[in-house]
Amino acid sequence: MKKLALTLCLGMTLSCWAASPKLEIYSGETDTVFSPSHYVIAVTEPGCDATINGEKIHVYKTGSFGTKLNLKPGKNSINVKVTDGKKKAEKKFFVFYNPDGKPAVKEELPPVTQPLMHPLDITTLPGAYLQNGNGDDRLGGSKMGFLVEDIPMTAVGETENLYKVQLSDNRYAYLPKEYAQQGGEGRATVNSGSWSIMNIGDTDRVTVALPRRVPYYYVTELEPSVLKVSLFGVTNNSNWITQRNEPGMIDYVDFAQDESDVLTVILHLKEKYQWGFTVGYQGNNIVIDVRHRPQSLALKDLTIGVDAGHGEKYSGAVSPSGLKEKDANLDIVLKIAAMLEKEGAKVVLSRPDDSNVSMTERKRIFREAGVDLMVSVHNNASGNPLEPMGTSVYYKHICNRPLAKALHTSMLSLGVADFGLTGNFNFSLNGPTDYPNALVEGLFMSSLPEEEMLADPDFRTKMAEKVVEGLKNYLKEVEKSL
Numbered sequence: 001m002k003k004l005a006l007t008l009c010l011g012m013t014l015s016c017w018a019a020s021p022k023l024e025i026y027s028g029e030t031d032t033v034f035s036p037s038h039y040v041i042a043v044t045e046p047g048c049d050a051t052i053n054g055e056k057i058h059v060y061k062t063g064s065f066g067t068k069l070n071l072k073p074g075k076n077s078i079n080v081k082v083t084d085g086k087k088k089a090e091k092k093f094f095v096f097y098n099p100d101g102k103p104a105v106k107e108e109l110p111p112v113t114q115p116l117m118h119p120l121d122i123t124t125l126p127g128a129y130l131q132n133g134n135g136d137d138r139l140g141g142s143k144m145g146f147l148v149e150d151i152p153m154t155a156v157g158e159t160e161n162l163y164k165v166q167l168s169d170n171r172y173a174y175l176p177k178e179y180a181q182q183g184g185e186g187r188a189t190v191n192s193g194s195w196s197i198m199n200i201g202d203t204d205r206v207t208v209a210l211p212r213r214v215p216y217y218y219v220t221e222l223e224p225s226v227l228k229v230s231l232f233g234v235t236n237n238s239n240w241i242t243q244r245n246e247p248g249m250i251d252y253v254d255f256a257q258d259e260s261d262v263l264t265v266i267l268h269l270k271e272k273y274q275w276g277f278t279v280g281y282q283g284n285n286i287v288i289d290v291r292h293r294p295q296s297l298a299l300k301d302l303t304i305g306v307d308a309g310h311g312e313k314y315s316g317a318v319s320p321s322g323l324k325e326k327d328a329n330l331d332i333v334l335k336i337a338a339m340l341e342k343e344g345a346k347v348v349l350s351r352p353d354d355s356n357v358s359m360t361e362r363k364r365i366f367r368e369a370g371v372d373l374m375v376s377v378h379n380n381a382s383g384n385p386l387e388p389m390g391t392s393v394y395y396k397h398i399c400n401r402p403l404a405k406a407l408h409t410s411m412l413s414l415g416v417a418d419f420g421l422t423g424n425f426n427f428s429l430n431g432p433t434d435y436p437n438a439l440v441e442g443l444f445m446s447s448l449p450e451e452e453m454l455a456d457p458d459f460r461t462k463m464a465e466k467v468v469e470g471l472k473n474y475l476k477e478v479e480k481s482l
């Protein structure tokens with residue numbers, strides 16, 4: 001038997017004294033529905049028996065229970081009863097199933113880009129990023145990548161929130177208006193100058209001389225391990241591509257004039273596993289820093305960033321029985337931190353307690369600490385509340401896929417369902433390229449069988465162990481590849 005959380009045990013004790021057992025309808029008490037499949041989810045005290053329309057329903061250790069009803073057209077009477085053996089509680093309500101009606105779906109028109117009558121010169125502000133398209137999503141439109149400030153561009157169109165910018169003769173992208181200020185030199189085509197490639201300690205630095213700042217786009221590739229940075233509005237005129245000393249991570253550099261005014265800097269890397277990079281400017285020269293692999297891959301020599309999702313007034317998902325995602329996340333993260341510290345690792349937490357920390361601040365904490373790896377822990381919601389939905393791991397840049405995959409494989413060894421390994425994910429903390437990172441969405445708060453697991457402190461310990469095991473397996477994989 002799994003141990004119950006303290007709060008649950010208290011709940012059970014109190015029920016003996018209460019007038020009648022607790023009964024709350026969590027979902028399904030809906031006026032009118034347009035589908036015959038209807039979930040009713042309710043919560044009572046652990047240990048009580050429950051029926052819905054006379055049918056006995058399993059009550060989880062959290063007190064949550066539920067069923068899927070098959071409604072008949074018209075008025076359906078729903079009767080939810082619980083008993084603790086002596087006393088009863090009951091709730092009755094009606095749900096009207098309209099088989100002919102259409103659900104009130106909010107009409108979402110695709111965003112329309114309006115051309116600007118006169119091209120508008122703009123300059124990037126701190127935090128700027130480009131999108132390939134003008135689409136939006138719960139986590140924002142799909143990002144191409146971030147840009148530093150003070151990069152001149154020319155907008156040729158706009159939506160409500162985005163500028164359509166011309167990057168090169170044939171290439172357009174979108175820039176959020178909040179990260180642009182009007183004015184600047186606008187778009188131009190320039191010639192590239194000399195390159196230098198230098199090992200500056202724990203980083204290789206590639207500098208390409210340019211007469212002015214231009215927008216850029218970066219992409220990583222695996223097998224072979226490559227980092228490419230495309231410079232828009234640049235024609236190759238670099239006759240000197242000079243390597244000053246033996247780089248730590250870069251094998252050799254090359255370039256491609258992909259379009260008449262798009263120059264791509266190609267960095268062929270020595271190792272399959274990448275440890276982060278940054279792209280920015282020193283004056284007008286573009287600077288690409290590629291981090292070396294840490295000298296030792298033993299946990300005792302590494303700094304690991306661990307992020308607990310949400311916090312304080314941001315609860316994240318709340319399960320039917322009232323378990324808050326922020327609390328489950330923090331508990332798992334503190335357990336991960338303790339396990340890593342026991343192995344001698346230096347652990348950096350974005351929030352060590354129930355506080356509200358912004359995404360920008362979380363990224364700053366990890367970047368400034370120079371973490372070698374970062375894992376963010378959340379738990380999911382939505383989908384079928386009666387079935388296990390499963391665990392999932394997310395990454396944005398392809399260079400982080402091996403880390404995400406190692407975590408995913410380890411989480412699956414818990415014997416839980418698989419919700420997938422997801423790439424190009426737009427979660428804010430998957431955006432940084434400075435260090436390898438991945439997001440673990442443990443289980444679903446909204447799934448009754450998984451809610452029961454998440455409410456169990458012993459299971460949360462197992463989840464923490466699996467995250468740590470995933471990190472260790474990743475490090476072993478890297479070690480083996482050398």
Ligand SMILES: [Zn+2]
Binds near residue numbers: 309310317325379380
């Ligand atoms: Zn979350």
